[in-house]
Amino acid sequence: LARIVTVTNQKGGVGKTTSVINIATHLAMRGARVLVVDCDAQGNCASGLGIDKSKTKITTKDVILTPSISIQARHATAVEGLHLIVGDHNLVGVEESLSAQLGRERRLVEALATLRPHYDLILIDTAPSMSIVSVNALTASDGILIPVQTEYLALEGVALLMGTIQEVRRLLNNSLGVDAVIMTMHSPTLLNTQVAGHLRETFGDLVLEPPIRRNIRLAESPSQGVPIQFHAPQSHGGQDYSLLSSELEALWFPG
Amino acid sequence: LARIVTVTNQKGGVGKTTSVINIATHLAMRGARVLVVDCDAQGNCASGLGIDKSKTKITTKDVILTPSISIQARHATAVEGLHLIVGDHNLVGVEESLSAQLGRERRLVEALATLRPHYDLILIDTAPSMSIVSVNALTASDGILIPVQTEYLALEGVALLMGTIQEVRRLLNNSLGVDAVIMTMHSPTLLNTQVAGHLRETFGDLVLEPPIRRNIRLAESPSQGVPIQFHAPQSHGGQDYSLLSSELEALWFPG
Numbered sequence: 298l299a300r301i302v303t304v305t306n307q308k309g310g311v312g313k314t315t316s317v318i319n320i321a322t323h324l325a326m327r328g329a330r331v332l333v334v335d336c337d338a339q340g341n342c343a344s345g346l347g348i349d350k351s352k353t354k355i356t357t358k359d360v361i362l363t364p365s366i367s368i369q370a371r372h373a374t375a376v377e378g379l380h381l382i383v384g385d386h387n388l389v390g391v392e393e394s395l396s397a398q399l400g401r402e403r404r405l406v407e408a409l410a411t412l413r414p415h416y417d418l419i420l421i422d423t424a425p426s427m428s429i430v431s432v433n434a435l436t437a438s439d440g441i442l443i444p445v446q447t448e449y450l451a452l453e454g455v456a457l458l459m460g461t462i463q464e465v466r467r468l469l470n471n472s473l474g475v476d477a478v479i480m481t482m483h484s485p486t487l488l489n490t491q492v493a494g495h496l497r498e499t500f501g502d503l504v505l506e507p508p509i510r511r512n513i514r515l516a517e518s519p520s521q522g523v524p525i526q527f528h529a530p531q532s533h534g535g536q537d538y539s540l541l542s543s544e545l546e547a548l549w550f551p552g
Numbered sequence: 553l554a555r556i557v558t559v560t561n562q563k564g565g566v567g568k569t570t571s572v573i574n575i576a577t578h579l580a581m582r583g584a585r586v587l588v589v590d591c592d593a594q595g596n597c598a599s600g601l602g603i604d605k606s607k608t609k610i611t612t613k614d615v616i617l618t619p620s621i622s623i624q625a626r627h628a629t630a631v632e633g634l635h636l637i638v639g640d641h642n643l644v645g646v647e648e649s650l651s652a653q654l655g656r657e658r659r660l661v662e663a664l665a666t667l668r669p670h671y672d673l674i675l676i677d678t679a680p681s682m683s684i685v686s687v688n689a690l691t692a693s694d695g696i697l698i699p700v701q702t703e704y705l706a707l708e709g710v711a712l713l714m715g716t717i718q719e720v721r722r723l724l725n726n727s728l729g730v731d732a733v734i735m736t737m738h739s740p741t742l743l744n745t746q747v748a749g750h751l752r753e754t755f756g757d758l759v760l761e762p763p764i765r766r767n768i769r770l771a772e773s774p775s776q777g778v779p780i781q782f783h784a785p786q787s788h789g790g791q792d793y794s795l796l797s798s799e800l801e802a803l804w805f806p807g
């Protein structure tokens with residue numbers, strides 16, 4: 298059965314989507330069967346994996362409202378062994394339609410139940426907000442990855458995030474744990490170094506080393522519609538995500 | 553009466569808060585009476601202006617639920633002539649409490665009506681999502697500033713944003729216009745240059761020149777609790793926001 302992991306942080310622009318695409322790709326290239334579920338209305342996972350959203354018939358919103366169709370919602374991507382359920386602007390209205398439904402936080406649990414046997418890993422990308430869709434993702438998950446830019450304002454949001462995670466764990470999913478904190482967009486400046494030190498103090502072993510360095514190749518790859526391993530595998534960005542993904546592989550699939 | 557301007561983009565981490573703090577500061581230092589309203593649960597405006605959120609009694613959430621108390625919600629900041637209504641984690645629950653209220657999109661209109669005579673400019677910071685709180689901000693506004701990082705994924709979200717703005721204009725506020733598009737975190741790379749070119753093609757004169765350059769001093773200043781004009785006014789970040797703010801001053805307060 299697949300391990301289900303949500304990549305989340307309500308602080309915007311910290312590298313959630315970049316992490317989902319590049320970790321998923323690395324594990325698929327190592328032979329794992331991987332599914333990415335894009336729960337963000339911006340739908341950036343599609344562009345990063347070369348899928349044209351406008352041609353997609355069934356998206357994450359449909360899956361949340363009608364969990365039984367999740368099987369048909371999967372798209373093959375440019376990466377062998379990596380599938381995607383596309384997120385798009387239709388997710389914007391889901392909040393309203395869900396608010397009166399029974400078990401509104403558990404729709405994704407139901408949708409992913411039928412998919413779990415077909416994969417080793419399901420990675421969920423989320424929007425930079427704690428909407429009902431993000432709560433669905435956390436409720437359906439075994440673990441969480443928290444990307445944090447090593448900057449001051451990103452640090453501030455972490456306490457808010459941990460509070461939400463505690464609440465979901467208490468009320469909706471008591472087996473939910475934090476798998477790792479990922480330091481992103483790191484440069485050797487005084488500020489970044491101070492913030493990285495603060496994160497290591499706060500989270501100890503949960504912090505994966507080394508940080509992902511700021512590297513323009515990572516920002517370029519979605520404009521080419523491919524992950525970093527295809528665009529610039531030997532770049533700092535390619536090397537850092539390769540190292541990080543190997544650590545996660547050892548954590549999730551020991552032996 | 554104050555001009556009310558919302559700074560928005562549902563793409564995360566594009567420089568919304570950094571723009572609000574530094575534009576508001578520049579205009580206040582030029583003698584304008586300025587109010588910042590933080591409609592983001594992350595509440596980053598408080599940190600950037602040296603205000604301790606934990607000591608705040610009345611926040612944006614209270615003002616949205618009880619518009620008549622907006623007068624008491626204002627805090628003086630480190631900048632002469634610049635006041636702030638603090639946003640905090642209580643905004644997370646507002647979506648639920650508002651959904652059944654009459655005129656739920658116009659609560660902020662009402663709250664700001666009593667404040668407008670006291671200011672020349674009211675700048676509203678928003679969260680990276682199109683929640684009911686962001687819609688309240690757009691409904692209450694005369695104009696919009698759209699910060700866009702000159703990167704591929706940020707470009708993708710602009711179409712989604714323009715769609716939402718059209719809808720708010722049609723249904724809730726037909727005098728809402730886009731005042732300017734601000735290019736942020738710009739470096740002289742090929743990718744950034746290409747995206748900047750694309751933004752100029754799409755938005756023409758709405759794009760303010762020159763772009764705000766990527767500059768670590770801008771990321772440092774919130775950790776000192778002050779705007780860039782106090783932390784490093786002669787830095788690239790300080791100079792760029794000073795130029796940009798002067799253009800906006802000429803646009804908003806001609807003659």
Ligand SMILES: Nc1ncnc2c1ncn2[C@@H]1O[C@H](COP(=O)(O)OP(=O)(O)OP(=O)(O)O)[C@@H](O)[C@H]1O
Nearest residue numbers: 309310311312313314315425482511512516564703
């Ligand atoms: N290590 C890095 N170095 C340089 N650029 C990066 C890096 N990681 C991500 N980026 C770029 O920074 C921007 C923000 O990253 P990304 O979109 O992955 O963040 P996000 O957390 O998913 O954002 P959102 O909150 O909007 O969903 C993107 O343009 C991306 O290409």
Ligand SMILES: Nc1ncnc2c1ncn2[C@@H]1O[C@H](COP(=O)(O)OP(=O)(O)OP(=O)(O)O)[C@@H](O)[C@H]1O
Nearest residue numbers: 309448564565566567568569570680737766767771
């Ligand atoms: N021009 C710049 N150069 C370098 N760093 C910048 C610049 N502008 C903003 N930053 C930094 O980049 C990060 C994102 O900026 P900011 O928080 O202002 O964006 P935002 O759009 O308000 O994010 P959110 O979507 O989470 O509200 C912050 O750490 C900020 O200090």
Ligand SMILES: [Mg+2]
Nearest residue numbers: 313314337341
């Ligand atoms: Mg994203």
Ligand SMILES: [Mg+2]
Nearest residue numbers: 568569592596
């Ligand atoms: Mg912000």
